Amino acid sequence: MEILFLGVGEACDPEHGNTSIQVVTSGGVHVLCDCGFSVPHRYFASCTDPEELDFVWISHFHGDHFFGMPLLLLRLWEMGRTKPLTICGQRGVGDKITRTLDLAFPGFGAKLAYPVVYEDIEPDTPRRIGGLSFQAVQTVHSERNLGLMLDDGTGRLYYSGDGRPSQGVAELIRQCDIAVHEAFMLNDEFPSHGSITGCLELVRDCRLCKLALVHLERKFRREQADVIEGIIQANPHLVLPVQGTRLIA
Numbered sequence: 001m002e003i004l005f006l007g008v009g010e011a012c013d014p015e016h017g018n019t020s021i022q023v024v025t026s027g028g029v030h031v032l033c034d035c036g037f038s039v040p041h042r043y044f045a046s047c048t049d050p051e052e053l054d055f056v057w058i059s060h061f062h063g064d065h066f067f068g069m070p071l072l073l074l075r076l077w078e079m080g081r082t083k084p085l086t087i088c089g090q091r092g093v094g095d096k097i098t099r100t101l102d103l104a105f106p107g108f109g110a111k112l113a114y115p116v117v118y119e120d121i122e123p124d125t126p127r128r129i130g131g132l133s134f135q136a137v138q139t140v141h142s143e144r145n146l147g148l149m150l151d152d153g154t155g156r157l158y159y160s161g162d163g164r165p166s167q168g169v170a171e172l173i174r175q176c177d178i179a180v181h182e183a184f185m186l187n188d189e190f191p192s193h194g195s196i197t198g199c200l201e202l203v204r205d206c207r208l209c210k211l212a213l214v215h216l217e218r219k220f221r222r223e224q225a226d227v228i229e230g231i232i233q234a235n236p237h238l239v240l241p242v243q244g245t246r247l248i249a
């Protein structure tokens, strides 16, 4: 599968955008993982086909991960989409997106010319939808967040959303070819966020092919760029993507 980074930053990062990836599976299925404030403009800067997107995965209900949904849905409608769009996330994702859309564009939900299908995916109920396997795991975050293992039959991706890895995260990542993981700071200063050292442990334990560090705190990323670069250089499994980076799993 191919991964395109639409954004790699945290909520307030004006330079790197909100963290979001666009996945194209080996079978050509398009999955957007998270859709924060800055994501729709970035997505539509290169997307010209309103029918291209098959799935959206929402990791949790912080604005930098889902407040782009109203604009995404509006713009797909404006471009003439007719194909159903499946939105996956933890229990209640349908209600949350529906209410957010109604706040942003009152009454607009009824006008959509394409069906929006909501699928609840919880850690205890792995799902197989549209030829893809979705398996979730809860991370340690201030808002309930689910990391996702996406399996297209030939490759496995782990996408963390936000939060420090739980024991279940390490178990899922061990099965994956590539992981995209939040690393807010160098060390575990924040109890509800991941870190670069925490990701290094995941790499060491799991012998991953690649782990992409995202959602770095913006001041830390800027002021300790040399330290971060030194860690990347010393660890061939780690990648520090920017907007527009593509990785192949």
Ligand SMILES: [Zn+2]
Binding pocket: 010, 011, 062, 064, 065, 162, 215
């Ligand atoms: Zn976030």
Ligand SMILES: [Zn+2]
Binding pocket: 060, 062, 141, 143, 162
């Ligand atoms: Zn969050």
